Amino acid sequence: MSTIIIPDQAKKKIITRKPELLAPAGSLEKLQFAIRYGADAVYIGGQAYSLRANADNFSYDQMREGVQFAHERGAKVFVAANIIAHNEDLGGMREFFQELYNVGIDAVIVADPALIQACKQAAPNLEVHLSTQASTTNWRSVKFWKDEGISRVVLAREVSMREIYEIKEKVDVEIEAFIHGAMCIAYSGRCVLSNHMAMRDSNRGGCAQSCRWKYDLFEDGYDFEAAEKAGEEGKALFGEGDEQYTMSPKDLSMLPYIADMIEAGVDSLKVEGRMKSIHYVATVSRAYRMAIDSYFEDPENFKVKQEWIDEVYKSAPRTLSTGFFYGSPSTEEQIFGEPDHPIPYDFAGLVMEYDEATGIAVLQVRNHFKIGDNIEFFGPDTFFQQKVEQIWHHVTDEPLDAARHPMSLVKIKVARPVKAFDMMRKEI
Amino acid sequence: MKKPELLVSVRRFEDVIPLIEAGADALSVGDERYGLRNAGNFTVEQIDETIKLAHERGVKVYVNVNSLLHNEELDALDDYLKHLEQVGADAIVFGDPSVLATAKDVALGLKLHWSMEMLSTSFDTANYWASKGAKRAVLARELTIDETIENRDNTEIEVEAQVHGATCIFQSRRDLVSAYFGHQGKDMEAEDTGMERSMFLKEEKRRNITYPVYEDAHGTHIFSAEDICMVDGLADFVTGNIDSIKIEGLLHTSEYIIAVTKIYREALDLCVSDMDAYYDKAADFLAEIEAIQPKNRPLNTGFYYKPPIPYMT
Structure with missing residues (x-):
């Protein structure tokens, strides 16, 4: 299923400090799933200044709830305030950053110096990370931003593995790099196709993905x-x-090369996708969590497992590639014609309860499934496959041939123990 | 009210004197190594010579050092900036903080023009770069005329705005045209994908809207389907105290750039000396440009009077 080749991991440099796994959280529910499934930190959008204007962005109350949930579990919450501001956006920034600080947000991810300055003035103790939208591609610029008080630089996606080594060698600042998800084909931010073709401002949350259109x-x-x-x-x-x-790039996945990312000294490994489903967030967070933990259990004998790669492909809308890490992408890293990788699974249900005595789980239905379907249960500590054998109505216990109504509750016989918040996906 | 500088980007060295004679107050040039989307690529020697010729005629020269640099390009940057300072470049145009930082280290005398193209949008950001040493903000082409003037009113440094020509709407580090040729089974290496081949893209659902595209050492560049033309709207720039107005020569012939420069020179002079007479003649200036405008490059007013909708609804 995978087109990624597992690399030769003969040359090894031992790293003892675990990098952070940073996952996207487009909503409070996604935040909770990302953290339950292994993310060390999540990034969210507020109701202003965020590039994902139609993600289900957080109110301050939701942020507070998200921060509490995260902090109780030792995880962090960052807010992406990564627009390029126009004059009309400048008012209100200080109050926004002050409020984020009061809510307990751990850091903001900012691209525009106008917002950096506003944040430094309004909330001097709020950590500022420089967004990938600033297209930071060299060590001298990284150092410039460090000297400006930026505690972490999210590198441009155009930076190679060798360049990351040089940057880490020359500048003592936290480095964050994307390891998974969809990518801008342009230098992030250096694109106003949407402004011209759709009258929407790409750098203020209006990106219409015109790059993926046909020409x-x-x-x-x-x-x-x-x-x-x-x-x-x-x-x-x-x-x-x-x-x-x-101009449609394949998506990024550095899972097969996770050891390289760790050994380059990248401090935070970032997953793209605030607009994606909880199934994606959970699947990807879990797979990388397993890979990173496995590395640190025994760095010298670490081997990438094919099953992790297979896992991320279960939520990948496109074929996965390695972006710029090992050289400039060519024809093979582009998708022409039809989407090349329809997701082979549907997220079908969420485990609400499990009765050990009967081996019956209560599921919240997320997508239609029926008796005979091939399904998988997975969770932070769960993974097994089975067929759907029996379904019952949650209240009446009436036997059902299928679960048809999204968000309704059904009971299902499971082959092995499950836990609340485990997920069920169905093979298409 | 202030008479703005008329800045023109130069396509080839032979055009330097004709452009000065046509009325340019300042010239924009660049070497492909560090300069992005130069109207034409100059060698370092040609840049030196341009500066000499221009200075003899009281004209300024700004050198594009506006690429996004990778580590390996930093090595020679020190010497390049020292050289530009030594030969008397009137300013360098930068988009990457590494260039500003390097200039402050090794070429303190170089004037810095901040230009991040579509990212140069607000006066707060302009003032930030001013506090780091920039002397001019080259504004994004996606601003309205009101935003342009508001930026002028709220910054201490000079403000430059483009009044004519194509604008860059996309830059990728990837060689996207070559990748497409490769996908079609062509020899990627053998295909010319440079500026001179004059290729363009047409979105499948739109007729007669064509976006120029080319590749160079910095990747793939795509441009607006129309040329901005504000020759009949200069009054706003003049009364708005904009310091420099730019004619972008990119993707045009030398003859065209020189002719357009002459028309703007006349229009600008008239606008400053006799506003009423300028208004009377504004339509004629536009007609003069329309008469020499290539058919596949319609004129429009960019975003000056038409802002995009900022957020998704």
Whole structure:
């Protein structure tokens, strides 16, 4: 299933400090799942200044609840305030950062110096991380930001593994790098395709993903009017039947190379996807948690397990690749034509309760499933596969042939013990 | 009211004198190694010579050092900046903090123009870079005229705004056109994907809207489908005290850039000396440009009068 090749891990440098696993949390529910499934920290959006304007962004009350949940479990909460501000956005920033500090947020992730300054003035003790939107690609810029009081720099996605080593060697500041998820094909932030094509400001949360649209590529001198008259409109460098031009990158996964990321000294390993489902957040957090923990149990004999890679593919909407870490991506890192990797599983249910005596679990239905479906249960400490054998109505205990209504409760016979907050996915 | 500097980006060395004669007050040039999206690539010797020729004629030269640098490019940056200071560049245009930091270390005399293209949006951010030593803010092309003037009113440093030409709307580090050729079974190495091939993209659902695209050592660049043209709207820039207005020569011929410079020179002079006469002639200036405008490059007013909707609804 995977196109990633497990690398030769012969050369090994031993690292003793565990990097942070940082997961996206587009809602309070996702925050809780990310942490239950192994994230050391999560990043969320507030109701202003965040680039994911239509993620289910947090109110201050929800933040407070999220922070409490996280801190009780030794996890941190960061707020992404990563827009590029226009003048009209400048008012209110100080109150915003002050409020984040009061709520107990551990750090803010900021790209625009206007917001950095506002934060430093309004909440001097609130840690500031420089967002990947600032496109920090070299050690001298990293040092510049460190000298400005930035405690952590999220590197541009264009930085290679070798460059990370150099940066860590030359500058003593925390480094965060993306290890998983979708990527901007442009330098993050250096793209206003949406502004031109959809009248939406990409750098203020309006990105319409125009890069993934289809285009035709033409050569100079192509006269549309003449061509149209001749009935040739739409004739491009490549003809009909050829795949159209697009700029859709494969997604990133450094799971097979997690040892390289750890050994490069990256302090925080970041997963993309505030807009993605709890199934994605849980699946990805869990897989990386297992990999990182396994590394630190025995660094010298660490081996990447194929089952971890298979796991992340169960929530991956695209084929996975290694981005810029081992050189500039080429044709193979691009997706042309149809989406290349339909997710092979649906998130079907969430375990609410489990009765050990009967081996019956109460599930909250998230997607239709029926008797005979191949399913998997997984959780922070759970993993097994089975077939759906029996389903009952939660209240009446009436036998059902299928669970049809999302968010309704059903009972199901499970092959092994499960726990509340475990998930069930169904093979498509 | 203030007479703005007329800044023009130069496509080739031979155009330096004609552009000065056409009325440019300042020239923008760059060497591909550190300069992004130069109208044309100059060698270091040509930059030196441009500075000499321009200074003899009372014209300024700003050098693009506006790329996003990777570690290995830092090694030679010290010497390059020292050199530019020594030959008397009037300013360097930077977009990466490493350039500002390096200039402060090794070439303190170099004036710094802050230009992060689409990221240069607010006066707070302009003032931040001013506090780090920048002397000019080159504003994002996605601002309205009101935002442009508001930025001028709220910063101590100079403000530059583009009044003519194409704008960059996308930069990727990846070679996306080559990758596409590769996908189509072409030899990626053999295909010319540079600026001179003049390729463009058309989104499948839109007719007659074409976005120029090319690749160079910095990756893939995509440009606006239209050229901004504010030749009939200069009054706002003049009364708004904008310090420098720029004609972007990128993707145009030398003849075109020189002709456009002449038209703007005349329009700007008239706008400053006799506003009423300028208003009377504004439509004529526009018509003069329309007459030489390539058919595949419609003119418009960019975002000056048409802001995008900032947030998703």
